[in-house]
Amino acid sequence: KTNLVFLKTHKTASSTVQNVIMRFGSTRNLTFALPIRGHIMGWPRLFRKSYVLQEDLAKKNTTYNILCHHMRFHHEHIRELIPDDTVYSTIIRDPVYMFESIFTYMWFDKQFGINSTEPLKTFLEQPFHFAKSGKRDVQRYRNPMLYEFGNMRTESDSDESIEFDIDRIEKIFSVVMIADYFEESLVLVKHTLCWDINDVTFFKINARKNESIRSMTADMAGKIRQWNRADAMLFDHFNKTLWS
Template sequence: MPQKKIFLAFMVIAMVTLLLHSGGHWSRTTQDLHVNCPALCSRCAASLKAKHTNVAFLKTHKTASTTMQNLLFRFAERNNLTVALPRQACSHQFCYPRSFSTHFVHPHTLPPNIISSHMRFKEAELRRLMPNDTVYITILREPAAMFESLFSYYNQYCQSFKVANDSLDVFMGQPWRYYRPQDKHSMYARNTLTFDLGGDKDRAATDMAYARFLVSEVERVFSLVMIAEHFDESLVLLRHLLSWDLDDVVYVKLNMRTPGSKRHLTSGLSAKIRAWNWLDARLYDHFNASLWRRLSALGPACVAQEVRLMRAAQERLLRRCFGGRRPLFRPAAQIEYKELRPWQPSAKVEIVGYDLPANLSRRFSGWAHEPCLKLIMPEVQYTRVLLRSQSIRYRQNHQP
């Protein structure tokens, strides 16, 4: 009998040791939260749950959404999930600006767990495509800053932006003089967030009932509306909503302009832009306040603590991937590795990307370090690579 007790005690000790060893990273990160953050640590149990893997992310324009998409692509690959991708005729977007249809989805990417490429939202079509337990997420950005970025980025495409000296001040001085609602790219010139969400970008500014309806619809559909200016704090909420690990939400910023191509907005110009994009402003103000109410419920100090842990995880990944150095931030023309060169909208706007440290360029010439390369891979290239890998898997699974 004593020998049986000794054996059982030994087995218990061995199992505990194994659990501590395998879950060591989780224990370290959550232990830090447990000390001072009971509200967050009550959600630490979420880390013991299965990760939620069915996610629809509405990728809005000029809102840090490319960074979020990259995060989702990498999560999908690590967990052997299927990402819905556009048919080749739609390029890397779901035939935007047409309203989303399931017909725009490449057949080799069905049935999907995740969808995150640009589209104009249409709830009924998404619900036909995605699993019933899909969590819907999107992201918004302060409308004045977003519009300045849109004006710069799409200046060569949007007819409404064809003004003297390509001047934002000129456009905002008389927007109705230049705005062409029926132009193919007019959605970049007014209430772009509203348009992406499937709303009516040209509603009169007196239609408060429509604004309230739009806000209520977004609240009904989306479990989380992230805010670009508070990206890390938004990821805290995302992580707990989906029961993901800290390592699942590490990222580097993608698809950014050079500082010289950005212009400072005066308070007067910002006010004009917000009035012109009044529906976007209503959406942003509402969901920015909503985000901070949810964060306040967790406790500001605790949220800040988790943000620090997340950034530490990011630094560990960058050191592991790039030999202790960060990837080099450079204009596209100076990036040696072509798969890392971001798409350039025009000669007047320079989008920067990342290059590999010189001592790693040769080591990264193959695909042995593909997960690290994908951390800094631009949207167009990553979409193409992901479609190729999923098509190979599809053909293997459907061989006669």
């Protein structure tokens, strides 16, 4: 299968997956949907087809084989650019480790004005207070994985509404990789796309050095899952289905 949308998520080993996909597409002369500039498709705004570089297209109805750059998912606009038989895929990660990573990557401590030797621990003591003091909407700092899927979760969302969103994602995405089980997830990709084993060989891209990873207590991990309750439900669901 050669038609593929990969929702590239932040701090989930997605750059390594993107490298695999781009190598697959380039060796087969497939057509990529590329950003107008940089490496993102309008993120953090919801994806629009106008974010795709189209100046080299022969005609307006041209479609793409592969879309795999950073974006916030918007199914209706994506469908206008790809064939009907396109396979949708993405990758998620244990929200505890994902949030710790994005907290550092996005400089949340500086955005919140946290002056502490343990900024993540300080944030988790009063997450609502700090998130509301940030320069962006609270949704940018909470449930960042579900945010990539185009959702705007709030603290008042019920389990039922979150489960509705997860069900919608499951209906669209044939492959939801789990970064914590990366090699096992690549086996799933191989089987779903009918690729060769050589197509899914990989090198780690943009991996953090161990010394940059913050120490984590069980209490902090619990608070992260509580703060990112929707992401925790998302991860738990697809981590379970990976093995089913």
